[in-house]
Amino acid sequence: MSKVKKRIRPTKEQAQEFNRRLDAVIEAGHISNLYCDCDLCQALAEQAELMGYREYSTIKQHSDKWDRRKREYERRRQIDAIKMASLAGQGLTFTEIGGKMHRSKGYISKLAKEFDIKIFKKKRGRKLCH
Known part of the structure; x- marks a missing residue:
């Protein structure tokens, strides 16, 4: 088994510096x-890496993977x-549409509300014998 690097508890000064930098980021609106x-x-x-909160300090570069998925x-x-x-x-x-499309009833009702599609409900009760 590989040895796990134990995180050392930060000093009071390091914690204050970290909180100061965190406040600056929040004030800038980059949360x-x-x-x-x-x-x-x-x-x-870099401060988070120094204190042991992160393994690497470089910020990840944006990929278009999530935009493509969306x-x-x-x-x-x-x-x-x-x-x-x-x-x-x-x-x-709703249930018949969900069965034909292989989707859930909740998904169908959510789409119906979003795209304003009117789906009629079957009338229940006694059928007339005439």
Whole structure:
């Protein structure tokens, strides 16, 4: 088994410096930017590595992988909405549409609300004998 590097507890001065740099990053408004390479964020990353909170100090570079996945997801939802609209036009219910499209009833209802598609519900009750 490989030896695990034990993190040493930071001194009071190191903790104060870390909090000061963290406050500077928050004041700059970079709290949700993972790929920021400004001086403030870079200094915070180096301080975190020094204290043992991170294994590397370089900020990851942004990749288009997540943007591509988001575009594919949106495209798939649009295709599903078109299929769902055509099946709803035939008078099918949520569960029947979900069964034909191999999707869940919750997903179908969420898409119906988002794309404003009217899906009729089957009437329940006694059938007339006439």
